[in-house]
Amino acid sequence: MNAGPLTASTTADIDANVSEVFCSVQGEGPYVGVRQAFVRFTGCNLRCSYCDTPVGKEESCRFEEIPGSGVFSQPDNPLSVTDIARMVSSYGKIHSVSLTGGEPLMHAGFISGLELASPLYLESNMTLPQMAKRIKDKVSYVAGDVKLLPPSAVDDMDLHLENTIECFRTLKATRDRDCFCKVVVTKDTAADDVEGMIGAIAGYISCAVLQPVSQKELLPEPGYLLGLQERMLDHVNTRIIPQTHKMWGCL
Ligand SMILES: C[S@@+](CC[C@H](N)C(=O)[O-])C[C@H]1O[C@@H](n2cnc3c(N)ncnc32)[C@H](O)[C@@H]1O
Ligand SMILES: Nc1nc2[nH]cc(C(=O)O)c2c(=O)[nH]1
Ligand code: SF4
Numbered sequence: 001m002n003a004g005p006l007t008a009s010t011t012a013d014i015d016a017n018v019s020e021v022f023c024s025v026q027g028e029g030p031y032v033g034v035r036q037a038f039v040r041f042t043g044c045n046l047r048c049s050y051c052d053t054p055v056g057k058e059e060s061c062r063f064e065e066i067p068g069s070g071v072f073s074q075p076d077n078p079l080s081v082t083d084i085a086r087m088v089s090s091y092g093k094i095h096s097v098s099l100t101g102g103e104p105l106m107h108a109g110f111i112s113g114l115e116l117a118s119p120l121y122l123e124s125n126m127t128l129p130q131m132a133k134r135i136k137d138k139v140s141y142v143a144g145d146v147k148l149l150p151p152s153a154v155d156d157m158d159l160h161l162e163n164t165i166e167c168f169r170t171l172k173a174t175r176d177r178d179c180f181c182k183v184v185v186t187k188d189t190a191a192d193d194v195e196g197m198i199g200a201i202a203g204y205i206s207c208a209v210l211q212p213v214s215q216k217e218l219l220p221e222p223g224y225l226l227g228l229q230e231r232m233l234d235h236v237n238t239r240i241i242p243q244t245h246k247m248w249g250c251l
């Protein structure tokens with residue numbers, strides 16, 4: 001049994017460093033447009049070259065009390081599970097609570113202690129299988145990224161791929177949980193790599209989403225995305241959905 005530092009302990013953590021809490025609509029993937037509270041944790045175990053999310057401050061969180069106002073209070077970190085429950089319940093009729101980051105699975109101990117009135121929607125890089133095991137019965141939605149990293153970005157590529165597959169196996173779609181995958185596609189994304197990984201996880205997901213990268217200079221040609229979609233359709237229901245929240249300037 002693996003007993004490394006990222007092996008989950010069995011007790012819940014009562015606090016965590018959170019970079020922001022806000023209310024918006026889900027801007028990515030098949031649930032685009034549903035109203036959500038977003039809880040963005042600090043810290044990440046990866047450094048994706050295209051990442052659009054700055055590393056959050058550890059000292060304080062920013063909390064948008066009125067949705068869309070652009071006005072933030074700055075509660076001190078760490079925040080408790082009770083603080084989070086109070087903040088997200090203030091947002092009214094939400095569909096779910098998006099747990100994002102950074103990498104939320106680095107805070108699995110805290111997530112396992114959350115008791116919220118709304119279902120949990122996990123947004124993860126799917127590379128920490130021990131943490132995934134710990135929270136698998138807490139989350140109702142899993143938006144799992146497939147990270148096709150260049151060899152220079154990982155010490156052990158086989159282990160990275162195994163960890164990804166193990167996360168999807170653990171958090172797979174069931175009667176009580178939806179699980180789908182997103183792949184951020186850039187002009188450097190190799191179709192063979194995408195197809196290999198999607199083939200390996202197809203049995204665990206309800207659909208796959210090809211998400212064009214937001215930086216214009218990194219975008220592939222439209223024909224490339226359509227060709228990739230056609231290949232993926234051999235394995236799983238596949239949609240091309242760009243990030244929508246950036247179109248209308250919401251968080
Ligand atoms: C900021 S990440 C946080 C959650 C987790 N670490 C992950 O990567 O899934 C949230 C989502 O934004 C996507 N994303 C980040 N930068 C992007 C970009 N430049 N263009 C399109 N999607 C991007 C990620 O791939 C992921 O699906
Ligand atoms: N509106 C909106 N939708 C999102 N879906 C995933 C996001 C993320 O950064 O995890 C995100 C985000 O930051 N904003
Ligand atoms: S895993 Fe997610 S948060 Fe971390 S660097 Fe990649 S896109 Fe950004």
Ligand SMILES: [Mg+2]
Nearest residue numbers: 052053100251
């Ligand atoms: Mg985002």
